[in-house]
Amino acid sequence: xxxxxxxxxxxxxxxxxxFPAPEQQTAKKFAQTVERAAxxxxxxxxxxxxxxxQVFEEIAATYTSIGAYEIQARMADKGTRVAPISxxxxxxxxxxxxxxxxxxxxxxxFACRRMDHTxxxxxxxxxxxxxxxxxxxxxxxIFELIGEAAKGAKFSARVKFVEVQGLCPRCAxxxx
Amino acid sequence: xxxxxxxxxxxxxxxxxxFPAPEQQTAKKFAQTVERAAxxxxxxxxxxxxxxxQVFEEIAATYTSIGAYEIQARMADKGTRVAPISxxxxxxxxxxxxxxxxxxxxxxxFACRRMDHTxxxxxxxxxxxxxxxxxxxxxxxIFELIGEAAKGAKFSARVKFVEVQGLCPRCAxxxx
DNA sequence: CTTTCAGTGTTATATTATCACTCGAACCTC
DNA sequence: GAGGTTCGAGTGATAATATAACACTGAAAG
Numbered sequence: 001x002x003x004x005x006x007x008x009x010x011x012x013x014x015x016x017x018x019f020p021a022p023e024q025q026t027a028k029k030f031a032q033t034v035e036r037a038a039x040x041x042x043x044x045x046x047x048x049x050x051x052x053x054q055v056f057e058e059i060a061a062t063y064t065s066i067g068a069y070e071i072q073a074r075m076a077d078k079g080t081r082v083a084p085i086s087x088x089x090x091x092x093x094x095x096x097x098x099x100x101x102x103x104x105x106x107x108x109x110f111a112c113r114r115m116d117h118t119x120x121x122x123x124x125x126x127x128x129x130x131x132x133x134x135x136x137x138x139x140x141x142i143f144e145l146i147g148e149a150a151k152g153a154k155f156s157a158r159v160k161f162v163e164v165q166g167l168c169p170r171c172a173x174x175x176x
Numbered sequence: 177x178x179x180x181x182x183x184x185x186x187x188x189x190x191x192x193x194x195f196p197a198p199e200q201q202t203a204k205k206f207a208q209t210v211e212r213a214a215x216x217x218x219x220x221x222x223x224x225x226x227x228x229x230q231v232f233e234e235i236a237a238t239y240t241s242i243g244a245y246e247i248q249a250r251m252a253d254k255g256t257r258v259a260p261i262s263x264x265x266x267x268x269x270x271x272x273x274x275x276x277x278x279x280x281x282x283x284x285x286f287a288c289r290r291m292d293h294t295x296x297x298x299x300x301x302x303x304x305x306x307x308x309x310x311x312x313x314x315x316x317x318i319f320e321l322i323g324e325a326a327k328g329a330k331f332s333a334r335v336k337f338v339e340v341q342g343l344c345p346r347c348a349x350x351x352x
Numbered sequence: 353c354t355t356t357c358a359g360t361g362t363t364a365t366a367t368t369a370t371c372a373c374t375c376g377a378a379c380c381t382c
Numbered sequence: 383g384a385g386g387t388t389c390g391a392g393t394g395a396t397a398a399t400a401t402a403a404c405a406c407t408g409a410a411a412g
Contacts (some may be wrong), residue, residue, distance in 0.1 A: 017378065018329045045377085049390065069367065086391060093390090104280040105337065105401090107368060124322065126331045137329045145318050146300065146338060153194045153313045154345040155302045161281055161339045164322060169330035185400065225359070245398065262360065267357090283368090283399060289401090353412095361406075368399065375392080382384090 018113075018126065018135030021167045022063050033060050033111065037099040046097060054080060055090035056111070059100050064132030065108035103127060103134060105163050110134045128168035130175070135168065194289075194302065194311030195344045208289065209236050213275040222273060230256060231266035232287070235276050240308030241284035279303060279310065280287050281339050286310045301337075304344035306351070313343065 041048035058071045068087045075082065076136040089110060094100040100109050103125060114123055114127055114136050124139035139162055167175060213232055217224035234247045244263045251258065267285060270276040276285050279301060290299055290312050298313035319336055326333040343351060 011341060019223045019331070021217070047317040047411075051391070074302075081392070082391085084368080085370070085393090104339070106393075107283075124325060126333075127336065128330060128331075135329060136333065137325050137331075139322075139325060141319050142318060142325065145321060146315075146340060147302060149257055149313050149315060150340050151320065152344065153302060153311060154348070155195070155304075155311065155313075155340065156348040157340045158305065158342040159340070162322060163280070164326050164331065164333045166326065166334040167332040169332075170382075172330070172332040227360075243399075248371075258360085259362070260399080261362090261401070265359075356409105356411080358409090359407085360390085362404090364402080366399100366401070368397100370397070372397080373393085375390105377388105377390080379386105379388080 017169075019128075019133060019170065021170075025063060029057055030060060033113075035096070037094075040097050040099055046096060048091065049090075050090070051082065051086060051121055052090045052093055055087060056094055059094070060111040061111075065103045065110040065127070065134050067106075067108045071109075080156060097114055101125065101136075103163065104161050105165065124162040124164065126164045126166070126168070127166050128171055130171035133168045133171075145161050180250065187241050191347075194313050195304075195346065197311055197346075201239060202331055206233075206236060209289075209336045213270075213273070216275055220273060222269065225266075226271055227258065227262060228266045231263060232270055232275060235270070235285055238286075238288040239310075241282055241303065241310050242270040243282075243284045247285075277312075279339060280337060281341065290310070298336075301339045302344070303339060303341050304347055305341050306347035309344045309346075 034053065034057060037060075038048045038053070041052075046072050054075060055071055056076050059066055068084060068091060071091075072082065072084060072087050075087075093098070095102060095109075098112060100111050104111055106127065121140040122143050123136035124142060126135040126137060127133070140161060143160055146160050146162070148156055166172075210229065210233060213236075214224045214229070217228075229348070230251055231247055234250050235242055244260060244267060248258065248260060248263050250261075267276070270313075271278060271285075274286050274288060277283055282303065297314050297316040298319050299312035300318060302311040302313060315338055318338060322335055322336050322338075342348075
């Protein structure tokens with residue numbers, strides 16, 4: 001229940017391993033994550049409504065990515081029945097705020113665990129094909145290189161996606 | 177009908193501009209594209225069946241990306257009515273053969289115009305938000321950098337994709 | 353020539369996403 | 383606080399994308 005957590009003493013989420021053990025997802029950290037999301041909404045003068053918070057909590061509570069309808073189902077289990085469109089609207093707001101990301105290759109969503117909006121360094125996504133875990137690692141250099149490649153084609157880039165599928169460290173180890 | 181094509185005399189499709197003018201999509205080039213696909217299937221001892229060819233032709237005939245159901249509709253217009261699953265099965269075979277690509281961010285497909293399977297250099301995809309045109313440019317360096325980033329996270333990468341949305345040269349020009 | 357299996361057909365269903373319209377709550381200005 | 387404006391959400395319908403399950407057929411391999 002409580003967490004000894006000797007891990008590291010760097011205050012913020014800036015890269016430890018992108019694939020922490022699931023046990024490290026404590027209730028305390030979860031609350032902090034929600035807090036942080038609330039703050040980001042406040043800072044941007046956008047409402048962190050009950051619905052948005054609930055949707056965010058479902059996403060943040062899963063270590064893997066989660067689809068809109070799975071979110072809906074889990075909320076229904078807890079007594080909140082909403083239409084898909086409402087889920088999607090909440091998701092849109094959360095995406096805009098940057099507190100969740102969309103995994104294009106799975107049409108699913110996961111909570112941003114880096115929260116380095118401040119630094120402006122953008123992450124690439126690593127998605128485990130076995131356990132579904134999603135990790136983020138810095139991709140600033142990669143995005144810059146992509147920008148150059150686009151420029152070379154006279155293409156005016158606006159949005160870039162980089163996703164990698166494979167095995168996370170734990171699953172790769174199990175797999176031998 | 178016939179094509180003066182002064183463009184260039186390099187025999188293969190290896191990069192001219194990734195966004196050629198649509199007028200350059202001549203019937204002759206189209207036939208060559210289908211030929212090339214057929215050859216790739218033959219080389220791999222996979223059957224380039226009538227269905228697969230028809231699906232490929234619909235994809236190759238559009239300069240933008242195209243969804244599975246749009247393919248189905250166009251084939252129906254030409255008198256061939258098939259179920260979605262059949263379209264998807266054909267698409268799977270075409271993807272496997274590498275003659276088409278999947279645009280993850282749009283759940284749509286487009287014909288590979290580089291055909292540099294031989295070189296092993298993998299492309300990134302540039303998708304125009306205005307006209308829908310899709311271009312490919314070499315991304316070997318980018319993929320290598322992604323590979324290193326994944327390795328740094330002890331992530332065993334298997335599939336990678338890079339997609340960029342923005343404006344193609346022609347639309348960017350119009351846009352001022 | 354028969355065995356085999358990749359390819360296809362048929363039907364049904366699952367999953368993901370959006371539209372059109374309305375209503376109410378929060379928020380702002382006075 | 384009254385009135386106006388905007389944003390968020392509810393409702394019901396529907397579109398778009400993708401797969402499951404099972405049967406059948408024909409071409410290639412032996």
